[in-house]
Every structure is written in structure tokens, then in C-alpha cells.
Amino acid sequence: MIKVKLSQYANTWDFIYKNKILGQIEKSDAPKVAGKNDYHMSVYQECGFERFDVWLGFTEAKKILLNELEEIISKENFDIKNYPNIKNYYEGKA
Numbered sequence: 001m002i003k004v005k006l007s008q009y010a011n012t013w014d015f016i017y018k019n020k021i022l023g024q025i026e027k028s029d030a031p032k033v034a035g036k037n038d039y040h041m042s043v044y045q046e047c048g049f050e051r052f053d054v055w056l057g058f059t060e061a062k063k064i065l066l067n068e069l070e071e072i073i074s075k076e077n078f079d080i081k082n083y084p085n086i087k088n089y090y091e092g093k094a
Contacts, residue, residue, distance in 0.1 A: 001017075002015050002016065002017045002022065002066060002069055002070065002073075003015075003016045003017075004016075004062060004066070007024065008090050009026070011026055011027040012024055012025065012026040012027075013025045013026075013062070014086070015065060015066070015069055016086060017069070017073065017080070017083075018080055019085060019086055020080055020083035020084060020085060020086070021044065021083060021084050021085075021086055021089055022043070022044055022069045022072070022073075022083055023041065023042055023043045023044060023049075023065050023068075023069050024040075024041075024042045024049065025039050025040070025041050025042075025058070025061050025062060025065060026039065026040040026042070027039055027040075027058070028040055028053070033055045034055065036055045036056055036057055037055075037056075037057065037058070038053055038054070038055055039053070039054055039056065039058065039061040040052075040053055041053070041054055041061055041064070041065050043065070043068060043069065043072070044082075044083050044084065046082065
């Protein structure tokens with residue numbers, strides 16, 4: 001089960017699985033478009049976090065990222081050891 005927790009960074013939420021950060025959502029300072037906030041969604045890849053922007057509310061952005069991360073976890077070649085450990089990540093050791 002993936003947990004979504006408020007990050008140590010302002011306006012950011014961590015998506016955590018087995019004490020590893022799989023992804024993040026960060027609220028942008030950009031002005032709203034069509035009444036929706038811009039969120040930077042990040043998914044951890046081999047070379048670090050791959051980031052993309054979505055003009056959605058937080059609920060929709062969270063739902064999309066959770067679905068994507070659950071799909072990644074369900075693949076046979078998913079290897080949790082490649083993802084950053086929460087403590088190391090926030091201590092700059094990841």
C-alpha cells in the first residue's frame with residue numbers, strides 16, 4: 001500500500017512504499033489555469049526523479065500519481081531497492 005504523507009519540503013507530498021519514496025507532488029507557485037492549481041508530479045526513475053506538470057486540483061493529481069505508481073509496483077521487474085530511502089533522501093545521502 002502506498003502512503004501519501006506531507007513532505008519535509010514546503011507544499012510537497014511524498015508517495016511512500018516500504019519506506020522508499022516512489023514519487024512526489026509539489027504545488028507550484030504558478031497562477032491557476034481554469035481554476036486549477038499547477039502541481040509538479042515526480043516519479044522516481046533510475047537517474048532520479050522524472051518531473052511533469054499537471055493543471056489539476058490536488059485530489060486529481062494524487063489519484064493519477066497513485067494509479068501510475070501502483071502500475072509500476074505491479075510489474076515483474078519492479079525493484080524497490082533502486083528507490084531512495086526516506087531518511088537518506090532527506091539527509092542528502094540518496
